[in-house]
Amino acid sequence: xxxxxxxxxxxxxxxxxxxxxxxxxxxxxxxxxxxxxxxxxxxxxxxxxxxxxxxxxxxxxxxxxxxxxxxxxxxxxxxxxxxxxxxxxxxxxxxxxxxxxxxxxxxxxxxxxxxxxxxxxxxxxxxxxxxxxxxxxxxxxxxxxxxxxxxxxxxxxxxxxxxxxxxxxx
Numbered sequence: 001x002x003x004x005x006x007x008x009x010x011x012x013x014x015x016x017x018x019x020x021x022x023x024x025x026x027x028x029x030x031x032x033x034x035x036x037x038x039x040x041x042x043x044x045x046x047x048x049x050x051x052x053x054x055x056x057x058x059x060x061x062x063x064x065x066x067x068x069x070x071x072x073x074x075x076x077x078x079x080x081x082x083x084x085x086x087x088x089x090x091x092x093x094x095x096x097x098x099x100x101x102x103x104x105x106x107x108x109x110x111x112x113x114x115x116x117x118x119x120x121x122x123x124x125x126x127x128x129x130x131x132x133x134x135x136x137x138x139x140x141x142x143x144x145x146x147x148x149x150x151x152x153x154x155x156x157x158x159x160x161x162x163x164x165x166x167x168x169x170x
Contacts, residue, residue, distance in 0.1 A: 001067050002052035003074075004030045006038040015046035015084040018071045018112070020100075022091030024121070024149035025064055026056050033090075040088060049075065053096070060155030064092075065163050068100035072112060082110035092153075094120025098166040122166055124150040124159035 017040055021033040030052045041048025053067035068087070075085050089097045094117035101115050131143045154164060 001054065001070065002030065003071070004034070004037075004050045004052070006034075006041050006048045006050070008042055010045065011041065012046050014080065015044070016075050016078075016080055016086070017041050017044050017046055017048040018068075018075060018085060018087045019048055019050045020053060020064075020068055020071075020087070020089035020093035020096040021050065022089065022093045022118075022121075023055070024146070025061075025092045025153035026149050028055075028092070036090070044086065046084075046086075056149075056153040056155065061153050061157045061161070061164050064096055064153075065099045065103060068096045069103055072100065072104065072109075076110075083113040085112040086114045086116060087112045088116035088118070089120070090118035092121045092149075094118050095122045095166060098122060099163045102162060102166050121146075124154060124165045126150070 019033065019037040019040065021028040021030070023032065030050050033050060037048045037050040049071065051067055051071045054063040072085065072087065076082065087097050087100060097115045097117050098120060101111060104111055126143045126146045131146070135142060150159060157164060159165060
C-alpha cells in the first residue's frame with residue numbers, strides 16, 4: 001500500500017502519528033488529506049505517516065482495517081514503542097481508528113498511545129436521528145449517500161460487525 005511520511009526539523013523521532021483519511025471508504029487519498037496530516041504531525045511534534053489504505057468497491061471490508069493494522073505494525077517494526085504511536089483519522093478514517101484499536105486489543109497486541117477520531121463514521125446503517133433532522137443543513141452527509149458508500153464498503157458483510165461499525169466499551 002502507498003503511504004507518505006511528513007516531518008519537520010523539530011519532530012521527535014521516537015514518536016509518530018498514523019493518519020487514516022476520510023472519504024467513506026470509497027474516496028479520499030494522500031493528496032486530499034496531505035495538509036491536514038502535515039499540520040497534525042507538526043502540532044504533535046512528531047513524524048506523520050499517512051496511509052493510502054485500500055478503497056471499496058475494489059477492496060471491500062475488512063481491507064481498510066487490515067491496512068490500518070499493517071500501518072501500526074510498520075511503526076512498531078521501525079522500533080517505535082506502542083505508547084509513542086498515535087493513530088488518527090477523520091470520518092471513515094475515524095471509524096478505522098476505533099476498528100484498528102479494537103483489532104489490536106483483540107489480538108493481544110500493545111495498544112497505540114492514543115486514538116484521535118475526528119467525526120468518526122461508526123454507523124453503517126445511518127440510524128442516527130440527525131441523519132434526518134440535520135439533512136437540510138448538512139449538504140455533504142446525506143443518508144442516501146452514506147448508505148451507498150456503506151453498501152460498497154461492506155459488500156454484503158454485516159453492517160453491525162464490530163470492525164465495520166465499531167464502538168469502544170466503557
